[in-house]
Amino acid sequence: DGGITQSPKYLFRKEGQNVTLSCEQNLNHDAMYWYRQDPGQGLRLIYYSQIVNDFQKGDIAEGYSVSREKKESFPLTVTSAQKNPTAFYLCASQMGGNTEAFFGQGTRLTVV
């Protein structure tokens, strides 16, 4: 189903904890992205990676970290420095610029 999988679907975090969201794709895409979605805010870019072992900050990178050790995987860690982490997180992948981006089914993170 689309070849890009996020897990878990729902995640609860206590204040002060780091949590890691998983994103795996089997589409052989070079580029991968993390977006945050809040009501009325659209899709805001957190981090992106266009090649293994390289990634760049997006518009709202503070309080987040990523790694890209394998082409297929682009995990996102939400650190305790992110003051308002409750949101819907979407991972996406692309073959390259100017091509269709495929999205995972999303992870809904809630701070409890």
Place this chain on the structure above:
Amino acid sequence: GENVEQHPSTLSVQEGDSAVIKCTYSDSASNYFPWYKQELGKRPQLIIDIRSNVGEKKDQRIAVTLNKTAKHFSLHITETQPEDSAVYFCAASGYSTLTFGKGTMLLVSP
């Protein structure tokens, strides 16, 4: 960087009416303009896209127009149906990342 503005934020129509959503972009180097549909609780999915060497593209009930000079592009949905109800996002990119608009919630009433 690129900035994409999308209007309206909410659009309510009666079944059978047409719906138009408009976007403007800031970077004249952008040359790819996709539209995504996101149903409640689901992932965004591409419904149509257009490149800067084309002024209009149509796929059944949906069409997209692009005005490069004015830096704006629009999504047109004709003969709307209740299943068209969703959030629609426009986006723009050059050869790098996609920048998305804030979305339009389309409500189609039977």
